[in-house]
Amino acid sequence: MSANIYKHKKLIWVFLLPAFLFMLVYLYYPFVQNILNSFQHIKYMGTAGGEWNTPWYVNYTKLLSDVKMRIALKNTVITIAATIIGQVGIALLLSLLVSNIKLGAGFFRTVYFFPIVISATALGLLFNLIFLYDKGMVNQLLQFAGYLDRESNELIDWKSKHAMFTMLTPVIWQYVGFYFVILLTGLSGIPAELYEAATIDGSTKRQMVRYITLPLLRNSIGTCVILAVTGALKVFDLPWTMFVNGMSNTWLTGTYMYSKVYSDVDYASSIAVFIVILGVVLSAAVNRIFRQNDDFEV
Amino acid sequence: MKKKLSPGYVLIYLFLILWALTTIFPLAWTLMNSFKDKKMIYSNSFALPTGIAFSLDNYRNIFANYDIVSAYRNSFIISGTVAAAVILFSGMAAYILCRYRFRGRNLLILLLYAGMMFPIYSTIIPVMRMQTKWGIVNSPYVWKNLLSVILPQIAGNMSFAIIVLMGYIRTLPVELEEAAYMEGCNMFGTYFKVVFPLCKPSMVTVGIFSFLWSYNDLFTQMFFLRTKENWAITILLNNIASKEGVNYGALFASVTLIVIPVLIVYMFLNQYIIKGMTVGAVKG
Numbered sequence: 001m002s003a004n005i006y007k008h009k010k011l012i013w014v015f016l017l018p019a020f021l022f023m024l025v026y027l028y029y030p031f032v033q034n035i036l037n038s039f040q041h042i043k044y045m046g047t048a049g050g051e052w053n054t055p056w057y058v059n060y061t062k063l064l065s066d067v068k069m070r071i072a073l074k075n076t077v078i079t080i081a082a083t084i085i086g087q088v089g090i091a092l093l094l095s096l097l098v099s100n101i102k103l104g105a106g107f108f109r110t111v112y113f114f115p116i117v118i119s120a121t122a123l124g125l126l127f128n129l130i131f132l133y134d135k136g137m138v139n140q141l142l143q144f145a146g147y148l149d150r151e152s153n154e155l156i157d158w159k160s161k162h163a164m165f166t167m168l169t170p171v172i173w174q175y176v177g178f179y180f181v182i183l184l185t186g187l188s189g190i191p192a193e194l195y196e197a198a199t200i201d202g203s204t205k206r207q208m209v210r211y212i213t214l215p216l217l218r219n220s221i222g223t224c225v226i227l228a229v230t231g232a233l234k235v236f237d238l239p240w241t242m243f244v245n246g247m248s249n250t251w252l253t254g255t256y257m258y259s260k261v262y263s264d265v266d267y268a269s270s271i272a273v274f275i276v277i278l279g280v281v282l283s284a285a286v287n288r289i290f291r292q293n294d295d296f297e298v
Numbered sequence: 299m300k301k302k303l304s305p306g307y308v309l310i311y312l313f314l315i316l317w318a319l320t321t322i323f324p325l326a327w328t329l330m331n332s333f334k335d336k337k338m339i340y341s342n343s344f345a346l347p348t349g350i351a352f353s354l355d356n357y358r359n360i361f362a363n364y365d366i367v368s369a370y371r372n373s374f375i376i377s378g379t380v381a382a383a384v385i386l387f388s389g390m391a392a393y394i395l396c397r398y399r400f401r402g403r404n405l406l407i408l409l410l411y412a413g414m415m416f417p418i419y420s421t422i423i424p425v426m427r428m429q430t431k432w433g434i435v436n437s438p439y440v441w442k443n444l445l446s447v448i449l450p451q452i453a454g455n456m457s458f459a460i461i462v463l464m465g466y467i468r469t470l471p472v473e474l475e476e477a478a479y480m481e482g483c484n485m486f487g488t489y490f491k492v493v494f495p496l497c498k499p500s501m502v503t504v505g506i507f508s509f510l511w512s513y514n515d516l517f518t519q520m521f522f523l524r525t526k527e528n529w530a531i532t533i534l535l536n537n538i539a540s541k542e543g544v545n546y547g548a549l550f551a552s553v554t555l556i557v558i559p560v561l562i563v564y565m566f567l568n569q570y571i572i573k574g575m576t577v578g579a580v581k582g
Contacts, residue, residue: 005479005488012394012485019391019456020406026453027413030424037423045423046430094317097310104311110568111318117564117571119514121532122556125539125549126328132546135340137327144344173320181576234417237516237532241539257419258517265423272419279417 038270045262059270069271072251078164079171079252080232080282086172088224091179092217096209098180099187109184112177120174124241127170131158163248167239174238175231179224186220187213222290229282233275253278325557332356332550339546356551360538366555368527369534376444376530377512380451381505387452388459388504389497393489395460396467397475413457418517425450426521435522446522447530451515455508466500467493503574506567510575513560531556 039056040049053059063069094112098105115123130137139148139155148154158166190213198208214221236254243250245259253275260268331339333347335355345351360366395406429435434446470493478488494501519533529537535556542548564571 005476006398008485009398009400012398012400015390015394015485015489016406018387019460020409022387022449022453023409023413023456025428026425026450027416027421027457028409030421030428031416033424034420042423046426046435048427090317094314097314100310101307101314104314108314108318109572111321113568113572113575114561114564115321116575117510117514117560118557119516119532119535119560121514121516121535121539122553125535125553126324128539129328129331129546129549129553130324135343137324137343140343176317177321178576181572185576237514240516241536244540254417254419258520261423269423272417272423275417276415276420279415 034269035273037266038273040266042265042269045265049266053266059267062267063270063274068246068251068256069253071249072246072253072256075164075249075251076233076253076278079168079235080229082168083172083175083228083232084225086168087175087228088179088221090172090176091183091224092221094176094180095183095187096213098184109181112180114177115174116178118174120235120237121241123170123174124238127166127238128159128242131166133157133159159243160248163243163250167242167250170242171232171235171238175228179228182224182227183217183220186217190216218290222286225290226283226286229286230279233279233282325561328550328553328557332547332554334547334550336545336547339550356547357555359545359548360551360555364534364538364552365526365529366531366534369529369531370559372440372444372523372528373513373530373532376447376451377509379448380455380512381509383448383452384455384459384508385501385505388456389463389494389501390489391456392460392463392467393493396464397472410457410460414461418454421450422517422521429522436524440528443523443525443528447518450518451508451512455504455511459504459508462504463497463500466497470496502570506571507574510560510571 037049038059039053041051041053042049094108098108128136133139133155135155136158138158142148142156143150143154148156156162194212194216195208198212203211234254235252236258239250239252239255240258243255246255251259253271257268257271257275260271327343330347331343333352333354333356334345335353338345338347338351347353395403395410426435429446429449434442437443437446474492474496475488478492483491513530514532516532516536519530520536523529523533535552538552539549542552
C-alpha cells in the first residue's frame with residue numbers, strides 16, 4: 001500500500017529537471033570541457049578551444065618542469081599538513097575540554113564558530129592589519145612586551161620573512177571552530193555508560209580518552225581530516241587577499257591557477273585538472289587510513 | 299561530582315577562554331581602530347577611541363568614495379536569489395530521489411556525490427566561455443552581470459543541498475503523504491502542500507548555507523563582476539584593499555562595515571547557521 005502513491009512516475013522528471021539541468025550545464029559539462037581544454041590551444045579567456053596542442057600533452061610536461069608550479073605544490077602540501085595538524089588538532093583538544101564542562105559550553109560553541117561565517121576576504125584584510133610591518137597588532141604587542149626594541153622601533157617583516165606562517169595562521173584559525181563542532185557532535189554520540197563503567201574499573205581521565213574516546217571518535221576525526229584536505233586544496237580568497245599574485249613565493253595550486261587564467265588559458269585548465277587529481281588521490285588515501293564504515297549511500 | 303573548583307577545571311576554562319579571545323579580540327580591535335585616525339592607530343592600536351580620539355572620518359571617507367549601498371544591494375540580490383533557487387529546486391529533486399524508485403536513480407545519486415567533488419577551478423574556464431557566448435558577461439545591464447554570478451552559484455550549492463534534504467525527508471512519516479494522496483493530491487500538491495512545509499527547518503539550514511557561501515565567495519565575483527556598478531560586497535572590499543593600501547583607518551572601517559551585518563545575523567541565527575554549515579559535512 002505505502003508504495004502505491006509513488007507509482008505514478010510519469011511526471012517525476014519535472015521535479016528532477018531543474019536541479020540536474022543546473023548541475024549538467026554548470027558542473028558536469030564544464031568539467032569534461034575543462035579536461036579537453038587542457039589539451040587544446042586557447043588564445044583568450046572566454047573563447048573556444050582551437051586546435052589540439054602539439055604534442056597534445058604539452059601542458060602537462062610544462063606542469064612538471066614549471067618552477068612556480070613546484071613552489072605551489074610544495075606550499076599546498078605544507079598547507080594540507082598544517083591544516084590537519086593545526087585545525088583538527090586544536091579542534092580535538094578544544095572539543096575534549098568542552099565535553100568536560102557544562103557551564104558555558106554553548107557560549108564557546110558560538111564564539112569558536114564565528115570566524116567561519118565572515119568572508120575570507122574580510123579576514124585577509126584584517127590579518128594584513130594584524131601582521132602589518134609598520135606597527136600592526138603583532139609588532140605593537142611585541143614592542144609592548146619588550147621582545148622588540150621600542151626605542152629604535154624594531155619591527156618584524158612578517159609578510160616577507162615569515163610568509164607561509166603569516167598566511168597559514170588565519171587559514172587555520174578560521175576553521176578550527178568548524179571541526180570543533182563536528183567533533184563535539186561525535187563526542188556527544190559516545191554513550192555515557194562506557195565512561196561510567198571505566199570509572200568503576202578505576203581508569204584515569206587520560207586512559208579514558210586514550211582507550212574510549214579516541215577510538216570511538218575515529219570516524220569523526222576521519223571526516224574532519226578529509227574535509228581539511230579538500231578544504232586546503234580549495235583555499236583561495238584569504239591567500240589571495242593577503243598575498244596578491246603569490247608574493248614572497250606563497251603560490252598555492254589554486255592561486256597559481258588563477259594567475260594563469262587570463263594569460264595562458266589552456267595551461268590554467270591543466271592546473272585545474274591537476275588540482276582535481278590531487279584532491280581525489282588524497283581523499284582516497286585519507287579514507288583508506290581511517291577506513292570509514294559510514295555508508296555513504298543515501 | 300564535587301570538583302567544581304578543582305585546579306583542573308580552572309585550567310580547562312583558562313584554555314578555552316584563551317581561544318575564545320583569539321576569535322573575539324581581533325574583531326573588537328578592528329571596531330576600535332575604525333574610529334581612530336592613522337596617527338592614533340600608529341601610536342597605540344590598543345587604546346580605546348574615547349574623547350578627541352573618537353572620529354567618524356574613516357566611515358565618511360569610505361561612504362564618500364565607494365558605493366557601499368549599491369554593493370550591499372547587489373550582494374543581497376545575488377545571495378537571496380541563490381538561496382531561494384537552491385531551496386526550491388533541491389527540495390523538489392530530493393523529494394523524488396527519496397520517495398520514488400525508478401531507473402537511473404542510482405546514477406543520479408552517484409552524480410550528486412560527484413558534483414561535490416568538482417572544485418570551482420575545474421569548471422570556471424568553460425563556464426566563462428559559455429556565459430560570454432550567452433552575452434551575460436561584461437554586459438551593460440547590471441542584472442545580466444548579477445545573473446552570471448547567480449547561475450553558477452546555484453549549481454555549486456545544489457548537490458550539497460539535495461543530500462542534506464534527502465536525509466531530512468527520509469525521516470518524515472509517509473502516512474501524511476498517503477493521506478494527501480487519498481484526498482486527491484497529485485505529486486505537485488503532495489510536495490508543496492505537505493512535504494515542503496514539513497521541511498522548513500532543513501530548508502532554513504540549506505538557505506542560510508547557500509546565502510553565506512554566495513555572500514562570501516570572492517572567486518566567482520572576481521570573474522563576473524568586473525566594473526564598479528556591478529560590484530557586490532566581497533569584491534568591493536577586495537578593491538578597497540588594493541586602493542587604500544596604507545590608509546589603515548579606512549581599511550578598519552571597511553572591514554567593520556562588511557562584518558557587522560553578518561555578526562548581527564549570526565547573533566540571532568547561530569544555532570541554524572552552525573547546523574547548516576556542519577550538517578552536510580557530517581552526513582557525507
